[in-house]
Amino acid sequence: MRDSAKHQGLRNQLVEVLKQKGIVDSNVLDAIKRVPRHLFLDSSFEDFAYQDKAFPIGAGQTISHPYTVAFQSQLLQVKKEDKILEIGTGSGYQTAVLVAMGARVYSIERQNELYKKTSALLPRLGIRPKLMTFGDGYKGLPNYAPFDAIIVTAGAPFIPQALLGQIKIGGRLIIPIGDEVQIMTELIRINEKQFEKHEHGDFKFVPMLENKN
Numbered sequence: 001m002r003d004s005a006k007h008q009g010l011r012n013q014l015v016e017v018l019k020q021k022g023i024v025d026s027n028v029l030d031a032i033k034r035v036p037r038h039l040f041l042d043s044s045f046e047d048f049a050y051q052d053k054a055f056p057i058g059a060g061q062t063i064s065h066p067y068t069v070a071f072q073s074q075l076l077q078v079k080k081e082d083k084i085l086e087i088g089t090g091s092g093y094q095t096a097v098l099v100a101m102g103a104r105v106y107s108i109e110r111q112n113e114l115y116k117k118t119s120a121l122l123p124r125l126g127i128r129p130k131l132m133t134f135g136d137g138y139k140g141l142p143n144y145a146p147f148d149a150i151i152v153t154a155g156a157p158f159i160p161q162a163l164l165g166q167i168k169i170g171g172r173l174i175i176p177i178g179d180e181v182q183i184m185t186e187l188i189r190i191n192e193k194q195f196e197k198h199e200h201g202d203f204k205f206v207p208m209l210e211n212k213n
Contacts, residue, residue, distance in 0.1 A: 001124065003036040010050035011037070017052055018070050025074040031100035032070055037063075039125060040091040059111040061206055063091040064153065068203060070097075075174045075186055075200065076149045078103050083130075085144070085166065087137035088153035088208065092118040096127045098151075105129040106144050108137045110209060137208060140166045147171060154208035155182040164195065176205050 015029050038049035045055045054062045080102035089095055089109035098105045107129050109115040115134040138160045145166035152175040167173055167189045176182030184200040
């Protein structure tokens, strides 16, 4: 579980790459600078951990490109103590970035293998989301709603209605919508029934799956 000066230097370089690609939120960039991405990857990928690439993490899942993590995090407009629901814990890297940004994170993972691995890893790294649970992201966490924001880290074929109902008025949902390629979609809750929609370009995610474990 080493985080060396070399790793820190590579993170600083990664932050410069992300700035060039249009990430401007200093809270996001500071979190990327602080979170040791190499510790969320298989050791065989350690030398490549700070390249802007996705890598396999088991169970047919991947850790997203740092740019994708930074882009979604920037769209969330996180303020300290914001209550955020994350759909798809995966490796825990996005979770760690949100915690480093000062958010209270509630995270759901539907792959049991990843859930067990990541729920053991995060405490060892001193990263403490408010809740990490195994379950179906399509249903959200109604018992803990409403949330200031919801982030979905897998490609969804449609917008789950259950998630829309769990956002505070003024809050937002960031979700990649589509099958082969997804459009990064931002929905801001205007009132009980209305949402304002913005689209932010094409991305590629693994599919969001219902709970089949």
